Amino acid sequence: MNEKHILGISGGRDSAALAVYMQHFHPEIEMEYFFTDTGKELPEVMSFLGKLEGFLGKPIHALNPDRDFDFWLAEYNHFLPSPRTRWCTRQLKLRPMEKWLEKDLANGTIVHSYVAIRADEPQREGHQSTHSNMHVHFPLRDAGIDRKGVIDLLERFGVGQPDYYQWRSRSGCTFCFYQQKIEWVELHDRHRDKFDEAVAYEKTAHEHGSPFTWSQGESLLEIVEPERQAQIREDYAKRLARLRSKQRRNPLAALITEDVDDVYGANQDTACDVCSR
Incomplete structure (x- = not known):
């Protein structure tokens, strides 16, 4: 056989x-x-x-x-x-x-x-x-x-x-909807053409009556507004500092790497198995 x-x-x-x-x-x-x-x-x-x-x-x-x-x-x-x-x-x-x-x-x-x-x-x-x-x-x-x-x-x-992995917790498409907001900010900085493409898709979806944005609760253009972008970066830095502080107090529980999902405590079980493995 x-x-x-x-x-x-x-x-x-x-x-x-x-x-x-x-x-x-x-x-x-x-x-x-x-x-x-x-x-x-x-x-x-x-x-x-x-x-x-x-x-x-x-x-x-x-x-x-x-x-x-x-x-x-x-x-x-x-x-x-x-x-x-x-x-x-x-x-x-x-x-x-x-x-x-x-x-x-x-x-x-x-x-x-x-x-x-x-x-x-x-x-x-x-x-x-x-x-x-x-x-x-x-x-x-x-x-x-x-x-x-x-x-x-x-x-x-x-x-x-x-x-x-230096800035993102998953593989897959550039505009994966499982991304954290800090990852969208990083995509904007590192691959502006990919970010702009995602914005264009979001705009077309809105014009056709879709209620969804790539990131829950706000559009990509709202995410990268200077004040909002600074707020997202500040939140990420604070969460990362708290995570590292906990690791120092309990070194046996230390993570090998600090992914974005580790920082936000995101549930990776919701990710697409085919895309993110």
Whole structure:
């Protein structure tokens, strides 16, 4: 019986660590790596994928959706995707993967999909296929590898972490709606063209009657008003100082890195598994 082993790379550290883990500890498995390119990825993501591809010594197949973001935005009446209506994940990430595997599954190939869910994420389920020939595996969870273990793997093998972790807590699209407000401010400063594109989408959505903005409660232009921007930066600095203060008092509970989500106590379980791993 034919078998196929696949591992989706998001551009984040968890899926990268899983790729490193599988290559080192299970070299007998002929793995196929893939990345679903929405065309809206951060430059840091694409740079990291090139570095990871060099380490793995084999290509990471780029799956390009047959319909781009603009097409689907029009299909959804210009309503922006949101945590409650994540059509971007469905149409730009999952759909291309399912289409890629469609022929293999139809001809009886057993597809083994390896998903980067860690041991410290027992509540996460990942993408579950309903096809009987599709089997999903969670090697990091099974091996007891948590967030610290993921970072240790990447550092141990010299891969490192994507540069965007210096200012952002997730991979995925430049205008991911799960971003904290400080991340929108940083996007404005670091990738102004990407920020302006997100503003344009927000404006078009408003003109078509959409009640949503990328960031809950205010538009992107409101976020980067000088006074508001200063307020967001001040709030972030205070929260970061409090987090570091707690770490000093209890060094055993110290975090390996201080992501934006750590600072705000955000629940990463609400993120899209396909995009943020």
